[in-house]
Amino acid sequence: MKRVFLTGKFLAFALIMIAVFCFGQSESIIRATEDWPTYIDPAVGSDFSDCIAIVNLYDSLVFPNADGSVGPHLATHWDVTPDGLTWTFYLRQGVKFHSGNELTAEDVVFSVERLLTMGEGFAYMFEPFIDEVVALDPYTVQFKMKKPYGPFLSTLVRLYILEKDLVLQHLDSGPYGEFGDYGRKWLLEHDAGSGPYMVEEVKMEEYVLTKKFDDWWGGWEPNAPEYFKEMATADPVTIRTLVAKKELEITDELQPMESYEAMAKMPGVEVVRFVPGGMNLNLMLHTRKPPTDDVHFRRALAYAVDYKTIANIIFPGSLVARGPVPQTLPGHDSSIQPWEFNLDKAREELKKSKYYGQLDEYPLTLSWCAEVPEEEKIALMLQANFARIGVKLEITKKPFGSMIADAQNMETTPNCSLVFVAAHYMEAGGMLTTRYHSQSTGTWEQCEWLLNPEIDQMIEDALSTIDTEERFNKYHAIQQKLVELCPTIWLIDRAETRAYQASYVSWFVADLVHQGKKIALPLGYGLYAHDMKVFPEKK
Amino acid sequence: MRDSTVAIDISARSAYAERLKRAWYRFSRSKLSLLGLLMVASIIFIAIFAPVVTPYPEHAGAFVDFGNTMHPPSLEHPFGTDAMGRDILTRCFFAFRGALIMGIVVLAIVVPIGTAVGLFGGYFEGKWFSTIVMRVTDVFLAIPPLVLALAIAALLKPTLTNSMIAVCISWWPWYARLVYGMTVSVRNEPFVKAVELTGMNRFKIMFSEILPNHLGPILTKMTLDMGWVILTGASLSFVGLGEQPPTPALGTMVSDGAKYLPTYWWISVFPALMIVIIILSFNLLGDGIREMLTSGE
Numbered sequence: 001m002k003r004v005f006l007t008g009k010f011l012a013f014a015l016i017m018i019a020v021f022c023f024g025q026s027e028s029i030i031r032a033t034e035d036w037p038t039y040i041d042p043a044v045g046s047d048f049s050d051c052i053a054i055v056n057l058y059d060s061l062v063f064p065n066a067d068g069s070v071g072p073h074l075a076t077h078w079d080v081t082p083d084g085l086t087w088t089f090y091l092r093q094g095v096k097f098h099s100g101n102e103l104t105a106e107d108v109v110f111s112v113e114r115l116l117t118m119g120e121g122f123a124y125m126f127e128p129f130i131d132e133v134v135a136l137d138p139y140t141v142q143f144k145m146k147k148p149y150g151p152f153l154s155t156l157v158r159l160y161i162l163e164k165d166l167v168l169q170h171l172d173s174g175p176y177g178e179f180g181d182y183g184r185k186w187l188l189e190h191d192a193g194s195g196p197y198m199v200e201e202v203k204m205e206e207y208v209l210t211k212k213f214d215d216w217w218g219g220w221e222p223n224a225p226e227y228f229k230e231m232a233t234a235d236p237v238t239i240r241t242l243v244a245k246k247e248l249e250i251t252d253e254l255q256p257m258e259s260y261e262a263m264a265k266m267p268g269v270e271v272v273r274f275v276p277g278g279m280n281l282n283l284m285l286h287t288r289k290p291p292t293d294d295v296h297f298r299r300a301l302a303y304a305v306d307y308k309t310i311a312n313i314i315f316p317g318s319l320v321a322r323g324p325v326p327q328t329l330p331g332h333d334s335s336i337q338p339w340e341f342n343l344d345k346a347r348e349e350l351k352k353s354k355y356y357g358q359l360d361e362y363p364l365t366l367s368w369c370a371e372v373p374e375e376e377k378i379a380l381m382l383q384a385n386f387a388r389i390g391v392k393l394e395i396t397k398k399p400f401g402s403m404i405a406d407a408q409n410m411e412t413t414p415n416c417s418l419v420f421v422a423a424h425y426m427e428a429g430g431m432l433t434t435r436y437h438s439q440s441t442g443t444w445e446q447c448e449w450l451l452n453p454e455i456d457q458m459i460e461d462a463l464s465t466i467d468t469e470e471r472f473n474k475y476h477a478i479q480q481k482l483v484e485l486c487p488t489i490w491l492i493d494r495a496e497t498r499a500y501q502a503s504y505v506s507w508f509v510a511d512l513v514h515q516g517k518k519i520a521l522p523l524g525y526g527l528y529a530h531d532m533k534v535f536p537e538k539k
Numbered sequence: 540m541r542d543s544t545v546a547i548d549i550s551a552r553s554a555y556a557e558r559l560k561r562a563w564y565r566f567s568r569s570k571l572s573l574l575g576l577l578m579v580a581s582i583i584f585i586a587i588f589a590p591v592v593t594p595y596p597e598h599a600g601a602f603v604d605f606g607n608t609m610h611p612p613s614l615e616h617p618f619g620t621d622a623m624g625r626d627i628l629t630r631c632f633f634a635f636r637g638a639l640i641m642g643i644v645v646l647a648i649v650v651p652i653g654t655a656v657g658l659f660g661g662y663f664e665g666k667w668f669s670t671i672v673m674r675v676t677d678v679f680l681a682i683p684p685l686v687l688a689l690a691i692a693a694l695l696k697p698t699l700t701n702s703m704i705a706v707c708i709s710w711w712p713w714y715a716r717l718v719y720g721m722t723v724s725v726r727n728e729p730f731v732k733a734v735e736l737t738g739m740n741r742f743k744i745m746f747s748e749i750l751p752n753h754l755g756p757i758l759t760k761m762t763l764d765m766g767w768v769i770l771t772g773a774s775l776s777f778v779g780l781g782e783q784p785p786t787p788a789l790g791t792m793v794s795d796g797a798k799y800l801p802t803y804w805w806i807s808v809f810p811a812l813m814i815v816i817i818i819l820s821f822n823l824l825g826d827g828i829r830e831m832l833t834s835g836e
Contacts, residue, residue, distance in 0.1 A: 387600075
């Protein structure tokens with residue numbers, strides 16, 4: 001009898017626990033989707049998926065505003081010497097890491113050194129410029145620069161601060177001497193941050209579940225989500241089903257337009273569309289592989305693209321690209337005209353190419369990203385248009401992971417790669433560096449293998465220029481030079497489309513869209529869960 | 540016992556004609572077999588004359604028409620149009636070509652190889668050669684054909700040829716095992732022993748005395764396999780390992796349409812239906828052939 005009673009109690013307890021767990025999650029959670037891999041280590045991750053998780057888990061010295069400017073965050077204020085070589089940041093006091101320990105200047109120094117030593121993720125932004133970082137006192141940190149760095153403040157939104165002691169407790173064997181693997185293995189599934197959310201669970205290839213950090217220094221508004229979950233699925237049928245069942249609050253931006261149309265008809269669901277601060281779709285052309293190593297051949301292809309169909313029908317709301325830098329990004333050269341769709345001009349350029357007359361011997365290869373179904377439409381359209389000028393295009397659908405692997409090697413990179421690229425910080429210089437500086441070859445962000453010392457030098461020179469106007473003029477010159485070299489066919493400045501549960505979620509991005517305001521947030525910040533609200537009772 | 544040998548004897552033409560007549564009678568007794576034959580003939584006809592019988596032959600190549608996407612089935616487009624504005628009926632009919640080529644080429648390769656391996660293995664049963672060959676066969680048989688084909692196709696560049704190679708590698712053991720079993724069962728029969736006593740060459744014994752007894756079951760299995768080989772090919776193209784765009788492939792079409800289900804159901808459903816029809820046709824035909832060959836014994 002006692003056993004039955006105990007069993008009954010146990011069952012009741014289990015049921016309550018299950019109910020609490022399930023209710024707890026469904027009560028106040030924002031679930032968003034994005035494609036895997038998601039590297040939550042701020043010294044490793046840099047793509048859209050990584051950034052969404054990182055901005056929620058970690059704090060940076062400064063924080064981006066929706067208009068593209070930056071404001072204080074961990075640093076309350078800062079000084080810079082007139083020569084631009086010494087920056088001093090004064091840290092907010094009483095900021096706690098998720099472990100409960102206080103964030104100090106030592107942690108900032110450690111985070112910078114870790115990033116620069118590992119040399120991945122956003123390290124490229126700082127490595128050529130930062131000479132030394134010193135903690136002057138627990139709340140003051142000083143950056144000494146090798147050379148002036150114009151957009152330094154804008155780039156600091158990408159410098160995330162980790163807790164030194166916690167990382168040091170979790171070192172594994174690795175290539176970094178006394179620091180072993182610098183905590184890389186542990187940070188794959190854990191965080192060492194002070195951000196508004198902390199890792200609850202990471203299930204590889206499935207999701208990153210984070211929980212609200214109640215002691216976050218910035219405080220909380222009522223109805224802020226208790227949980228934020230980034231889910232690794234992009235399958236359109238799954239996404240639509242989840243949205244219909246109200247098990248997904250904000251979709252990714254990779255869905256077919258037909259899917260968004262279907263979701264817009266679901267009760268309580270709203271589809272928002274906006275041109276974010278700097279994302280463009282590129283047809284990257286391998287400049288070291290025949291026949292795309294010929295500039296005339298590349299220009300011929302550029303004339304054989306129907307840009308308006310891409311901007312108006314395939315990705316509605318987008319702008320036809322005008323050069324390598326998105327038009328919404330500060331530093332864009334507005335004098336650059338878009339390429340026109342003109343098959344006669346394409347044929348003329350083709351005649352000037354050294355491959356003219358032997359086009360059959362040089363079929364082009366193109367990879368498109370399996371996670372973005374709409375890219376197939378562009379690929380097939382290019383195939384049809386290129387065929388009209390006698391160029392054969394072989395299309396391959398590749399998972400993003402395979403495209404990353406292919407891009408690592410000059411031989412395996414295809415002639416053409418359809419790739420979306422987003423600005424890591426809100427200035428043209430960042431995008432020009434990740435896209436065309438020789439240091440970014442071998443990554444998915446530069447499948448062109450441009451390796452042009454003149455462009456490298458121009459980019460470095462521009463970045464070292466402190467005066468904004470002068471720096472922007474230098475960015476303009478780089479863009480004009482790139483248009484001349486035509487290493488890429490810049491297709492569109494992409495409008496981002498997402499569906500969200502407007503009936504019970506308040507999402508600041510949707511509010512800005514409704515108010516008709518400009519949205520120039522760096523990658524990932526559109527899903528900053530701290531600034532969202534959930535009203536489960538309205539479900 | 541040596542029925543088939545008699546049937547192919549040139550000196551007995553009238554008897555051969557008589558046998559054909561009887562075979563056709565046995566085959567045509569089943570309406571389903573006739574239906575299968577008719578359907579297979581239609582599929583082959585459509586595949587060969589696809590550019591003539593389809594309404595929009597240009598839609599099978601590099602073609603897009605974004606003003607005409609996602610139209611539901613209508614008189615103009617009986618199977619509707621897809622996300623690129625292409626006529627699905629046209630693309631299905633053109634996809635028959637790849638499907639049939641897949642089936643025919645794969646069987647043309649695996650049947651001779653599997654048969655030869657099975658014949659040698661069976662005739663020399665107990666010898667080291669037979670043991671090695673049949674254990675290798677068993678290893679291949681242990682892995683499901685689709686899984687093996689997927690693994691091989693994933694290693695190669697995705698093309699129709701490579702997917703055929705992948706299916707071939709996964710399919711020959713089934714014929715080897717079939718022929719091996721039948722060869723073992725007849726190798727000690729008096730007629731084999733008798734010709735061995737005459738000193739006839741062993742290869743000749745295998746191919747002219749033993750093999751003709753197996754032709755019926757091999758033919759039946761071939762017809763029944765045709766559908767399954769095509770299905771395996773479609774499965775490979777479903778996951779992107781077969782024919783590459785813009786060439787239409789039924790598996791790819793099903794996969795492309797799946798992301799628009801259930802709203803735009805026609806993009807997936809009609810190509811899937813075509814796969815069902817192809818497999819059904821060959822199975823009905825195969826059943827008829829089996830009926831014809833077995834009820835005559």
